[in-house]
Amino acid sequence: MTGTELGLAISVFLACAVEAVEALTIVLAVGYTRSWRSTFFGVGAAALVLGAVTAALGPALTALPIDVLRVVVGALLLIFGLQWLRKAILRAAGLKARHDERESYERGLTAARTAGQVASGLDPYSFTIAFKGVLLEGLEVVFIVITFGANQHDVGLAAAAAGVAVALVILAGLAVHAPLARVPENTMKFAVGVMLSSFGIFWGAEGAGAHWPGNDAALLAIIPAMVLFSLGLVAGLRRRALTAAAPGSAKEAIHA
Amino acid sequence: MTRLQGLLRFLWDFIVGDDWRIAIGVAAALALTALVAETTVAAWWILPVAVAVLLATSVLRPARQRH
Numbered sequence: 001m002t003g004t005e006l007g008l009a010i011s012v013f014l015a016c017a018v019e020a021v022e023a024l025t026i027v028l029a030v031g032y033t034r035s036w037r038s039t040f041f042g043v044g045a046a047a048l049v050l051g052a053v054t055a056a057l058g059p060a061l062t063a064l065p066i067d068v069l070r071v072v073v074g075a076l077l078l079i080f081g082l083q084w085l086r087k088a089i090l091r092a093a094g095l096k097a098r099h100d101e102r103e104s105y106e107r108g109l110t111a112a113r114t115a116g117q118v119a120s121g122l123d124p125y126s127f128t129i130a131f132k133g134v135l136l137e138g139l140e141v142v143f144i145v146i147t148f149g150a151n152q153h154d155v156g157l158a159a160a161a162a163g164v165a166v167a168l169v170i171l172a173g174l175a176v177h178a179p180l181a182r183v184p185e186n187t188m189k190f191a192v193g194v195m196l197s198s199f200g201i202f203w204g205a206e207g208a209g210a211h212w213p214g215n216d217a218a219l220l221a222i223i224p225a226m227v228l229f230s231l232g233l234v235a236g237l238r239r240r241a242l243t244a245a246a247p248g249s250a251k252e253a254i255h256a
Numbered sequence: 257m258t259r260l261q262g263l264l265r266f267l268w269d270f271i272v273g274d275d276w277r278i279a280i281g282v283a284a285a286l287a288l289t290a291l292v293a294e295t296t297v298a299a300w301w302i303l304p305v306a307v308a309v310l311l312a313t314s315v316l317r318p319a320r321q322r323h
Contacts, residue, residue: 082282086315
């Protein structure tokens with residue numbers, strides 16, 4: 001396995017694991033309070049739609065000329081990656097509330113309990129919530145699998161990494177019978193954001209016609225640089241927050 | 257909201273996300289890279305610099321609003 005393939009597998013695995021944890025919380029909340037049968041139908045239907053999207057978009061992307069493909073993939077990875085990284089940095093700096101699976105689960109339980117009586121046969125509420133939850137959480141992973149996989153001509157490896165992540169999350173969910181609140185979601189999102197942005201920079205620039213010094217080895221400089229720059233932003237934002245909160249700060253003097 | 261409006265809204269949220277400036281900035285940086293790559297000047301540095309500026313301004317904006 002080459003370094004790029006390893007990067008692809010790790011990125012897809014982490015991205016898929018994070019989204020699967022969030023989808024599992026929704027499925028558990030609606031399954032425990034209403035109907036497991038209808039919930040599983042919803043999950044199955046969403047999985048079918050996600051599979052169809054992958055089957056339709058995967059070959060369409062790989063049919064593009066390599067430079068066009070790299071620009072498209074680079075742009076998408078950068079846009080997705082920077083959004084993930086932005087949220088992770090803001091959460092790490094304390095400027096945005098961290099995602100709390102336990103709290104999401106409790107909200108889901110309350111909503112499911114107050115949604116009226118469980119219908120006999122197929123319960124529309126359970127089906128819809130499970131379908132929407134899995135579809136929305138899965139769609140971003142599908143895009144990551146397709147873009148990474150198509151560019152490396154290895155959709156199979158990307159899909160396998162995604163499959164392993166989903167299987168591990170399901171097994172962990174079965175083992176603890178509760179949402180996976182201890183998973184370090186923000187750290188995983190930070191790592192995914194760094195990887196997507198780094199590969200986005202590399203492939204986007206190559207597709208636009210630039211030549212990297214050292215060719216593929218440039219990634220070994222881009223990834224650590226992204227990590228250091230992002231950690232620097234977290235440290236800077238934390239310091240800024242502390243300075244603003246300190247007694248006698250300029251802002252306090254103005255308001256005094 | 258019609259179904260079409262709902263779909264467009266979903267696609268906007270899905271692709272562009274919370275900060276539209278990132279999407280616009282990435283597109284502009286890729287276009288500039290393509291233009292510079294046509295010349296004899298090295299173009300590989302444009303995207304990393306653009307990403308650093310976009311990410312820094314994107315996280316500093318909410319920090320400034322908060323304090």
